[in-house]
Structures are given as C-alpha cells and as structure tokens.
Amino acid sequence: MWTGCFVGARNRGRAATVSIGGETGRCDRFDSEFGVKPVTATSTTCYRIAKCLRLRLAPFPDLTSAGYVSCTLNRSVVEPLRVEHACRSERRNRDGIGILGLNFSINGNCTACMACVRVCPVEAISVTHDEVTIVGDSCIECGLCVPACFHEAIDVQGELDRCRAAIAADRAALILPTEAIVYFYPATPEQLINACFAAGFDRIYFETVGDELVAGEYLSLWRDNTRRSWLRSTSPIVVNYCRSKLPELLPFLAPVVTPAVALGRYVRQLEASDFEIVYAGVGAPGVNGDQTSIDICISFDELETLLEEANAAPLGQPEAMTRMPPDRHRHLSVAGGLPVAMLEEQKQSSLRFKKERGLDALPAVARAVIGDESALGFVDVLPFDGNLGHPGMGPVEDLFWRKDIAALAEPSRSNHPMVEHVQMDLNMRYNPRHDVIADVDQEEVRRILEKIGTTPEGKHWNTGSCGHSTCVEFAMAVARGRSTLALCPIYLARQFEQASKDALHDGLTGVFTYRVLDERLAEELSRSSRTGTSLGLLFIDLDHFKPVNDNYGHGVGNQILRGVAEVLEDATRSTDIVCRYGGDEFVIVLVNPDRQAADRIADQIRTDVKALRVPVPGGDVGVTLSIGVAYHSGVTGTKMTSEELMAEADAALYVAKAQGGNTVHPIVGGELVR
Ligand code: SF4
Ligand code: SF4
Structure with missing residues (x-):
C-alpha cells in the first residue's frame, strides 16, 4: 500500500x-x-x-x-489512484493454451505508475482497482515494457527448471541466436559454445542454419513475379502484432516459419525423438501455437545462471573448440533469414522492396494493402532494428556497438549450401488471436466515452494520463476489462462535480436540499443584519398529500411534488432559495423582499398550486397548500438566528393549517395573528 x-x-x-x-x-x-x-x-x-x-x-x-x-497544471489537483497491489506472477499454462516463449510478469515492486501501459503496443497490461497484471495470452513479448519500468517490477522468465531436467537427462539440444554472442561478449563464440557443452547441453546449433532454411523459401516467393504484397514474417513480434491488432494483414504475411522454428524442425529430424529442444533468447522464437519444433524457452539471463551453476562461465573456457558443433557458415542468407540474392537485387533499385522498422508502420501498410489495394511487393518489416535492437538486449543507444560485435562474429560465406537434401515443411498458416481481437462491445465503448465526456470544443480529451494515448483506446481497454475508469482524471473530476451537485440538489424535484438551506439561511441572515436588507421565509406544507399517495400511488404523488417545485421556482427570482425541506414540505428564502411582496408571492404560489392538475385514470387530481410567512426587516443591528426565523414561520404555518389549509398566514411585526 x-x-x-x-x-x-x-x-x-x-x-x-x-x-x-x-x-x-x-x-x-x-x-x-x-x-x-x-x-x-x-x-x-x-x-x-x-x-x-x-x-x-x-x-x-x-x-x-x-x-x-x-x-494538473493551472487546474484543480486530481486525487491519484490508490492501488493496493496484488500483482500476479503466475506461469502460463504452456500445455493448456499452447504459449511458446518467455513469460513477462509483474512483481511486487510495481507502483502502478503506468509507464508500461503507455508503451505496450497490444494493450496486454491490465490495470484494475487493485492490481496491475500482464495478460499472458495477449503479450507479444516485444519487451518494450521492461526498460519503461523504472521500478524493476517486470520479470522475464523461461522454463528454467524444465531445462535443468532435460540437461540432467542428457537430452537437451540448444539453439542459440546470433544475439547470444553479443550478450556474452567479451567471451568469444568458441568460449560460449564450450561453456554450453560444459553445462551439459548435448547438442548446440546456431540459428544461422534456420536463416539458411527460410532464405530458400523467401527466394521462391521473391522469384514468383506476381504483382502482390508480401510481409516479412521472420519476427514473431510482427506476426503476433498482426494476429492481435491487424488480422486483415494475415493473408499478406509470408507463409514461412521463423528461422528458429525452421531450425527446431530441422533438429527434430536429425536427433532422437526424445531430445528436448531448448531455445535461449530475448523473446519468443516462433508464433504462439507452434509447439512442434521447440520445447523449452529460456532467457539469456537464465542461460547465464545455468552456466554459473555448472561452474562454466564462458570467459573461463578455452578459446579453442573442445567439441565441434555443426558447421556454421552462410550460403544463401543474411542474419535474420532474408536471401542475399533478393537483397542484392533490391539494392539495384527494385521497386518491389520496401523496408519498415517499428510496429507503428504496420497500420499504414495495412491501409495501403487493404484500403488502396496497392501491390507493395516485399515489405521487410521488423519491430526494431533487427533482433539486436530488442529492448531485452540493452539500451538502443548501444545498438551500434552490438552491431559491431555481431559483425565480427558473422560466419564466413561459402559457395556450398549449408543444409543439403532436406525435405521439410516450412510453411506456416496464421490465425487471428481471438483472445485479443475478441469483439469489443461498441455500444459499451460509446457509453464509456460518454461518461468521460469531451472538451468544450467537442473533442476527446486524449490527455494520456490514463496510460493510453487516446480516449477511444482507453475506452476499449475498459470495455475489455483491461483498465478502469478510476484511472481517468477527467472522469473523476466529472464524478466529483456530479457528486457535489447531487449533494446540493434534491433528486426528485431538482430544488435545493435541506443542507443548502441550512448553510444559506445563516449566511443570508448575517448579511441581512450587516447590510440592513430584509429577508422573507415561507414555510410550505401540502394539504392532505398522504391520501393522494395512498389513492393514486407514488408515481402521481411524485408528479405533484415536481409540479409544485416548478411553481415555486417560477414564482421566485434566481437570487431566492427554494428548498425541499423533506417529504411534502418546502421552504423558500426570499432575499430582500418588502413585506407586501413576501405576502404577495406566498399568495401567488397558493393560487398557482391550487390550479395545478395531474392526470389520473378517469380524470385528474390536484392539491392545495398552506404557507407560514416570517419576515426579518433587517434593520441594522437587529439580529435573528435561523432557528428563530424558522420557528416563526413554522408557527404561522401551524395556524394556516388549523384554519383548514389552502391558506397563507403571516407573522406581522414578530407577532402571530390568530
Ligand atoms: S512501469 Fe508498469 S510494472 Fe513498472 S511500476 Fe509502473 S505500472 Fe508497475
Ligand atoms: S512484453 Fe510487450 S506486449 Fe508484453 S506486456 Fe510488455 S510491452 Fe506489452
């Protein structure tokens, strides 16, 4: 707390x-x-x-x-949301829902600052009154929330225990992406491989093999000269983003698995069937749902832990290979899995090649492809500047440095294919993620937007203080149960305003409540004594109102009360105070009337209410009322309390009632005339 x-x-x-x-x-x-x-x-x-x-x-x-x-600057301060944390940090059910990748979760350090909500591209972070959670099924493992959180409140975990068990059983094959070399720098690739063997991995493969495998598929697509659009699909983040937010782009994603998944399938063909294939990296190796190629995912941090546990820190390993891993050279591909031939061709001015970096580019691509029906050719789209730009690899400012290290470790190029005579299915079909794109009830979104309201110019506020960049996005998150209106300062301010209004006005008749009478009568009396202005007080009670309620029901009774309140407001000025005292009693404070005016207004009210009719089955019904009038002349120096003035008006009302109702009875000169 x-x-x-x-x-x-x-x-x-x-x-x-x-x-x-x-x-x-x-x-x-x-x-x-x-x-x-x-x-x-x-x-x-x-x-x-x-x-x-x-x-x-x-x-x-x-x-x-x-x-x-x-x-708020130059405006009233808004009470911040108070969150009592109950952050969840549960493992996702890998077998149950088929998630492939790392688990991003929030720990107890969270202060609900919402920095992570602002950067999450798929609204995977849910903020409710008492907890902040990452919705595992929606997270695309882009890692953007990790550097955004200044409180070290986001944990990234793989299946470390399962990996330990596979190593202990001597059946663990490890797939390492190129980023591993950068992560473990200044250890050399040879030292890293030696360390992994020393830690008990039985086989080690670099993702380069996967790059080669998918490059062949991309080359076939490129050489198919039909005028159409293809989107690169080697990044699981891009694919999962499309599945969540832009399912209309799915038919345009190249139907090819990611390099890691291709390599997983390849290893599966080579190794005994009981081998567990482990992938170490900064995010998912493939698209959720592909469970056939990779068994276990761990983060680089966890791989480092495994190496330390085995006393096999990479820097302490020999610089020459102790065991030979599979050959590592490139023939067809560049890092990331695109074919060299395709990149060479586009360098010589191919109009069929577009390069986009960042998920923000995808909506524009969708508009061009779907809306304008443009044939863009091949769109090379990645969420960051390559995998080395993933937030899990470190600050973006160090990217040039990481690229330098990766370039030094780049395998040699060869004229000979790296993988020969391989018959493998590298096709992938993409389905929308229904958990995320589940239809949001548009009517509900509209209702939420109505509650938030708009600026005086009729535009959405879009303050961003709720963690979402627009009110519409926020309303959709609320409609999905991923956020709460309590995070919107505009809504809170409106609620506060409404609550204040409700406390001042009677819900049925709209006139002021007793609370206002209590405060304002004392104020007006004190002003009257100070300035010498007069004050009139009318105490009003409906005659025989209970039988109306009993005979015609409360609906008719309420209509009469509303009608009477209207008469009272019509008969008075905006400076006067009309209040519902309770039940069928009203009080009016007349500010600065003369004696005759107070009596005249009271009599006018009596006449108008008598003429008021409310339709009922078989005719109509009306009421009369009695009024006791008290008057404070305001002669400077004379003092009267609210209680005294109310008591005078009440006594006059009593006499009016005793005279049979439908009567106005005044107090004259402080004396009750009977
Ligand atoms: S960035 Fe997210 S996880 Fe970190 S403290 Fe803020 S709300 Fe919590
Ligand atoms: S990893 Fe990416 S998708 Fe997942 S919660 Fe963080 S920002 Fe959102």
Missing part, C-alpha cells in the same frame, strides 16, 4: 512555480515538459523535478519509494 503525492504548478509559462508535498520551488523545465494537461509522472520524473527544484527529498519518502504523481 502506498500513497501518492501531489505536484501542482502555478504561473503558466516556461518557468513554473512547483510545489511537491507542500514545499515550493521554481522549475525552468517543468511547464515546457508537461504542458498544461493532467499528467502522471513516475518517481524518476518526480525525483528529477525535485532535483531541478533543489528540494530536499528526505521529507518526501513517496518520491523515492512510491513515486506516483498525478497533477
């Missing part, structure tokens, strides 16, 4: 005055960084702001430990 802290800013402009937890300082960067809309900041941001302001952090433990801030 944690509590958030507030950041508020005044003085709109490049330099803002900012207060954190009650202390104030100036910040030159604050306003320009956050603009004037509600923002949610992580603890790191708070820390930076605090540092910028030279505020002491010690009095604000929340800044370092909890770190959730919700603020």
Whole structure:
C-alpha cells in the first residue's frame, strides 16, 4: 500500500512555480515538459523535478519509494489512484493454451505508475482497482515494457527448471541466436559454445542454419513475379502484432516459419525423438501455437545462471573448440533469414522492396494493402532494428556497438549450401488471436466515452494520463476489462462535480436540499443584519398529500411534488432559495423582499398550486397548500438566528393549517395573528 503525492504548478509559462508535498520551488523545465494537461509522472520524473527544484527529498519518502504523481497544471489537483497491489506472477499454462516463449510478469515492486501501459503496443497490461497484471495470452513479448519500468517490477522468465531436467537427462539440444554472442561478449563464440557443452547441453546449433532454411523459401516467393504484397514474417513480434491488432494483414504475411522454428524442425529430424529442444533468447522464437519444433524457452539471463551453476562461465573456457558443433557458415542468407540474392537485387533499385522498422508502420501498410489495394511487393518489416535492437538486449543507444560485435562474429560465406537434401515443411498458416481481437462491445465503448465526456470544443480529451494515448483506446481497454475508469482524471473530476451537485440538489424535484438551506439561511441572515436588507421565509406544507399517495400511488404523488417545485421556482427570482425541506414540505428564502411582496408571492404560489392538475385514470387530481410567512426587516443591528426565523414561520404555518389549509398566514411585526 502506498500513497501518492501531489505536484501542482502555478504561473503558466516556461518557468513554473512547483510545489511537491507542500514545499515550493521554481522549475525552468517543468511547464515546457508537461504542458498544461493532467499528467502522471513516475518517481524518476518526480525525483528529477525535485532535483531541478533543489528540494530536499528526505521529507518526501513517496518520491523515492512510491513515486506516483498525478497533477494538473493551472487546474484543480486530481486525487491519484490508490492501488493496493496484488500483482500476479503466475506461469502460463504452456500445455493448456499452447504459449511458446518467455513469460513477462509483474512483481511486487510495481507502483502502478503506468509507464508500461503507455508503451505496450497490444494493450496486454491490465490495470484494475487493485492490481496491475500482464495478460499472458495477449503479450507479444516485444519487451518494450521492461526498460519503461523504472521500478524493476517486470520479470522475464523461461522454463528454467524444465531445462535443468532435460540437461540432467542428457537430452537437451540448444539453439542459440546470433544475439547470444553479443550478450556474452567479451567471451568469444568458441568460449560460449564450450561453456554450453560444459553445462551439459548435448547438442548446440546456431540459428544461422534456420536463416539458411527460410532464405530458400523467401527466394521462391521473391522469384514468383506476381504483382502482390508480401510481409516479412521472420519476427514473431510482427506476426503476433498482426494476429492481435491487424488480422486483415494475415493473408499478406509470408507463409514461412521463423528461422528458429525452421531450425527446431530441422533438429527434430536429425536427433532422437526424445531430445528436448531448448531455445535461449530475448523473446519468443516462433508464433504462439507452434509447439512442434521447440520445447523449452529460456532467457539469456537464465542461460547465464545455468552456466554459473555448472561452474562454466564462458570467459573461463578455452578459446579453442573442445567439441565441434555443426558447421556454421552462410550460403544463401543474411542474419535474420532474408536471401542475399533478393537483397542484392533490391539494392539495384527494385521497386518491389520496401523496408519498415517499428510496429507503428504496420497500420499504414495495412491501409495501403487493404484500403488502396496497392501491390507493395516485399515489405521487410521488423519491430526494431533487427533482433539486436530488442529492448531485452540493452539500451538502443548501444545498438551500434552490438552491431559491431555481431559483425565480427558473422560466419564466413561459402559457395556450398549449408543444409543439403532436406525435405521439410516450412510453411506456416496464421490465425487471428481471438483472445485479443475478441469483439469489443461498441455500444459499451460509446457509453464509456460518454461518461468521460469531451472538451468544450467537442473533442476527446486524449490527455494520456490514463496510460493510453487516446480516449477511444482507453475506452476499449475498459470495455475489455483491461483498465478502469478510476484511472481517468477527467472522469473523476466529472464524478466529483456530479457528486457535489447531487449533494446540493434534491433528486426528485431538482430544488435545493435541506443542507443548502441550512448553510444559506445563516449566511443570508448575517448579511441581512450587516447590510440592513430584509429577508422573507415561507414555510410550505401540502394539504392532505398522504391520501393522494395512498389513492393514486407514488408515481402521481411524485408528479405533484415536481409540479409544485416548478411553481415555486417560477414564482421566485434566481437570487431566492427554494428548498425541499423533506417529504411534502418546502421552504423558500426570499432575499430582500418588502413585506407586501413576501405576502404577495406566498399568495401567488397558493393560487398557482391550487390550479395545478395531474392526470389520473378517469380524470385528474390536484392539491392545495398552506404557507407560514416570517419576515426579518433587517434593520441594522437587529439580529435573528435561523432557528428563530424558522420557528416563526413554522408557527404561522401551524395556524394556516388549523384554519383548514389552502391558506397563507403571516407573522406581522414578530407577532402571530390568530
Ligand atoms: S510494472 Fe508498469 S505500472 Fe508497475 S511500476 Fe513498472 S512501469 Fe509502473
Ligand atoms: S512484453 Fe510487450 S506486449 Fe508484453 S506486456 Fe510488455 S510491452 Fe506489452
């Protein structure tokens, strides 16, 4: 359990005055960084702001430990969501739902800062009132959430125990992608292979073989000259993104498995059937559902753990091979599985080749292919700049360095095929992921958007403070049960406004409640004594209202009450105060009337209500009312309390009732005339 802290800013402009937890300082960067809309900041941001302001952090433990801030600049501060964590960290049921890959889950360090929600491209992170979870079935293992989380709250796990068991049984074959060489640098590829053998793996294969296998398939597609569009499908992240968000692109994905899966199938042909094929990497080796080629996935961290457990750290291994792994050279392919011939051809200005990096490009590709029916040729699309750009490999700033290391370890090129005479099915058919694209109830989305409301210009707020970039995305996440309206500051502000309004107005008649009468009557009396202005008070009670309810039902009774309230409002000015005192009693405070005006208004009300008719079966029904009028002249210096004035009006009402109802009875000169 944690509590958030507030950041508020005044003085709109490049330099803002900012207060954190009650202390104030100036910040030159604050306003320009956050603009004037509600923002949610992580603890790191708070820390930076605090540092910028030279505020002491010690009095604000929340800044370092909890770190959730919700603020609006130049507007009212919105209460941040308080989350009691019950983060789940469960393993997915590999056999039950056929998930292939690593498990991303959230641990107890989570502070619900929602930084991960903002970067997740497939809304796989669910935030509800009391927990933040990664929905395993929806996660495409892009890894973007890991560097986005400053709290080290996201764990990435493979099936380490299962891998240990396979090693212990001497039936583990390991597939290593090229990234492994970069990950274990400065150990050489030879040292890494020696270490893996020393740790007990029985066979070791580099993914290069898989690249060669799929390159042959891509070459056939490329040489098929029909004018159409093909999307590269060697990245499971791209394929799973399409399956989740753009299923209309599935027919355009090259129907070829990923290099790791191709290699898995190849190894399966070579090795004894009881071998377990282990893949070590930063994400899924293939598309969910392909269970036939790879048995176990582990992360590089977990592989490192295995090597340490076996006392086989790569750097301590001999630099020459102790056991020869299968040959490693390239014939057809480049890293990632595209054929050299195809890349050579496109270099010489092929109009049939497009290169896109980043998942953001895919919606535009979908529009071109589906909407405009363009034949784009081959679209080489990857989520990052190659697998070396995966967030699990480290900061993007170091990518050039990783590429250098990978280039040094690139196997030699040969004129001889690396894999010969192999008969294998490398085809892949893609199905939409129904768990994710399950139809969102559009009516529900519309209702949620209505609750959030729009700006005065009628546009969506799109503040981003809920973790989603647009209100529509947020509403869809709420409709799917992946988020909650409590994360929307605009909705909370509206709720607060509505709650305040509800507390002030009677739900049935719309006039003020007793609470308002209580406050305003005291205020008006004190002003009357100070300024010498007069005050009239009408205490109103409907005559014989109970029989109307009993005979015609509460529906008719309510219509009469609403009709009476309308008459009262019509007869008074906006400065007067009309309240429902309770049941069938009303009170009106007339501000600064003269004596005759107060009596005249009371009599007008009596006449109008008598004329009020409500239709009932076989005719109509009406009521009369009685009014007691009290009057405070406001002569400066004379003082009267609310209770005294109410008691006078009540006594006058009592007399009016005693006279048979449908009567106005005034107090004259403070004396009750009977
Ligand atoms: S897991 Fe997500 S919500 Fe939790 S602290 Fe990390 S970034 Fe914030
Ligand atoms: S790994 Fe990617 S898809 Fe999975 S939760 Fe993180 S950001 Fe979302």
